[in-house]
Amino acid sequence: MRGLKVRRLPRPADGFPMWLVDVEQCDAEVVEGLLSSEELAAANRFRFHALRHRYILAHGLLRLLFRDRYGLSAEDQDIGKNRFGKPHLIRFPQIQYNMSYSANYVMIGVNEGDPIGVDIEVFRVIEDAAELMDLHFTEAERSAILQSASQGTCRSREFLKIWVRKEACVKASGRGLDIPLKNLECVFEGQMTSVQLDGGSYRTGALRLGDPIMAWSRRTSL
Missing domain, CATH: 3.90.470.20 (4'-phosphopantetheinyl transferase domain)
Known part of the structure; x- marks a missing residue:
């Protein structure tokens, strides 16, 4: 090309x-x-x-x-x-x-x-990460971020790693932000996990390539 x-x-x-x-x-x-x-x-x-x-x-x-x-x-x-x-x-x-x-x-x-979804975010400090977590993250997601990162910059990176996976999942669903982000949970160990969302099952994972931060999601066939 x-x-x-x-x-x-x-x-x-x-x-x-x-x-x-x-x-x-x-x-x-x-x-x-x-x-x-x-x-x-x-x-x-x-x-x-x-x-x-x-x-x-x-x-x-x-x-x-x-x-x-x-x-x-x-x-x-x-x-x-x-x-x-x-x-x-x-x-x-x-x-x-x-x-x-x-x-x-x-x-x-x-x-x-x-159906699939992808999401990408260039790293930046999320000044209102605490407020966004209260609105859009589950308790388990918030706990994972707070336990893994005590400093503001590191916390922003952990926040974005979960955020892009959640966004990729709702995009794969075809309903976008019509689905509240608190309705799915993307805390997991390793590269991939399964997420239940709106009656469907999705595989999602992060691409660990440094910056930018990227994630993908695919609805699994029944």
Whole structure:
């Protein structure tokens, strides 16, 4: 992909193909012509160039992946949304995908069959971590963070490690933040765990590659 710096992420045992893009090292003109008229209109509504640039690269790369992995032409890539706003391919509903943005990074995942979710956060100090934990974290999650990190910076990192897993799970569910984050618990030892959410079972894990902090989730087949 000339003009694009795309990193293929390690695939976890229960995971799916994922990619990481540093948009500051990519040329948006390479993929801008692949976007639909609706996507171009959405890109042009951004007031800031950096956000427009990131949006174009994310959606253009996604269309390249559809073409190169599945042989889908532009005409085959009609995208719709469910009633909660999660996008999907209208003609090929078996192809699942999800993307997440943070700062200059974009994370993309694709899968055939089971719904998926991904989430990414560039590390930063979370000044209101205590308030957010009270609102969105279970008691076990709060205890895990407080026991593992006593300092503010370390606590922020542990907070984000749980936050991205919770976000990936609710995105995989297709209902997004319609599901309260306290309804699922993502405390676990090791790389992966199972989560029960909204009547379904999900596998979720963190990609331990340093910064940025990334997580994935896949609904397991019944």
